[in-house]
Amino acid sequence: MIIGKHVSIAGGLDKAFKRAADIGCNAVQIFVKNPRGWKMREVEAEEAEKFRAARQKFNINPVVVHAAYLINLASPKDQLWEKSISALKSEYQRCDRLGAEYLIFHPGSHTGSGLEKGIERIAKALNIILNEVDTKTMILLENTAGAGTSIGEKFSQLKEIIDQVDQSERLGVCIDSCHAFTAQYNLAETEGLEELINDFNNIIGLDNLKVMHLNDSKYDCCTNKDEHAHIGKGKIGSSAFKRLINHSKLKDKIFILETPWFDKEEDDDVILLKELRED
Ligand code: MN
Ligand code: MN
Numbered sequence: 001m002i003i004g005k006h007v008s009i010a011g012g013l014d015k016a017f018k019r020a021a022d023i024g025c026n027a028v029q030i031f032v033k034n035p036r037g038w039k040m041r042e043v044e045a046e047e048a049e050k051f052r053a054a055r056q057k058f059n060i061n062p063v064v065v066h067a068a069y070l071i072n073l074a075s076p077k078d079q080l081w082e083k084s085i086s087a088l089k090s091e092y093q094r095c096d097r098l099g100a101e102y103l104i105f106h107p108g109s110h111t112g113s114g115l116e117k118g119i120e121r122i123a124k125a126l127n128i129i130l131n132e133v134d135t136k137t138m139i140l141l142e143n144t145a146g147a148g149t150s151i152g153e154k155f156s157q158l159k160e161i162i163d164q165v166d167q168s169e170r171l172g173v174c175i176d177s178c179h180a181f182t183a184q185y186n187l188a189e190t191e192g193l194e195e196l197i198n199d200f201n202n203i204i205g206l207d208n209l210k211v212m213h214l215n216d217s218k219y220d221c222c223t224n225k226d227e228h229a230h231i232g233k234g235k236i237g238s239s240a241f242k243r244l245i246n247h248s249k250l251k252d253k254i255f256i257l258e259t260p261w262f263d264k265e266e267d268d269d270v271i272l273l274k275e276l277r278e279d
């Protein structure tokens with residue numbers, strides 16, 4: 001099973017790998033900058049070298065990067081839209097330098113301009129970024145919980161974005177279980193998971209599902225709320241995660257936990273998922 005967790009980069013980007021390995025992960029997700037700010041400095045060659053060496057030492061594959069939260073490619077305001085493009089672009093360049101396989105971002109919020117307009121803005125922004133950055137790193141769109149004017153709670157919205165992008169083969173999708181649950185799919189029931197898999201396959205195609213964020217949810221199905229809970233401690237429940245990680249159509253996907261960090265050496269979520277895994 002490919003299992004990772006979002007870990008801190010305190011002390012340097014290369015420090016992420018030991019943190020992941022220490023809790024039994026073979027994959028990892030990180031921020032490559034402060035996720036709540038715009039500021040970003042260059043990744044120096046030496047830093048990238050240390051990063052690649054640590055990765056090799058701890059044998060972590062793949063490396064998934066999560067983009068900053070302030071980025072909003074759907075914004076109707078030119079200033080924020082342009083700022084968002086240059087921010088995501090420089091994160092993308094960082095990913096290339098570090099050799100990360102995936103860069104995940106939230107599609108954004110149209111803040112009143114409407115869904116169609118927002119989708120157009122996102123696609124236009126992605127076209128600019130993909131044109132200007134030449135890299136093997138894939139960009140993944142993450143589904144959202146559907147609060148406010150956010151775009152991407154429906155797979156059809158993600159598909160519309162992908163269809164408007166020229167180099168769409170460089171795009172993929174990340175499904176967050178918590179977001180899917182509070183948006184519309186009742187993963188606590190077998191039928192809810194089947195519905196999600198069928199919808200995704202019919203609308204986008206399962207080959208384009210590259211990463212799954214495994215998070216339980218503090219809130220009920222269809223509430224559009226986004227608060228992650230530890231696996232088995234939320235409204236989705238551990239039997240739902242057992243179904244998900246062993247499902248023949250999902251079992252080989254990359255699973256990444258975005259649950260809170262434990263204040264001890266082991267990670268109960270990683271341990272539980274390994275217990276629930278059937279092979
Ligand atoms: Mn996310
Ligand atoms: Mn997520």
Ligand code: ZN
Binds near residue numbers: 176227
């Ligand atoms: Zn979330």
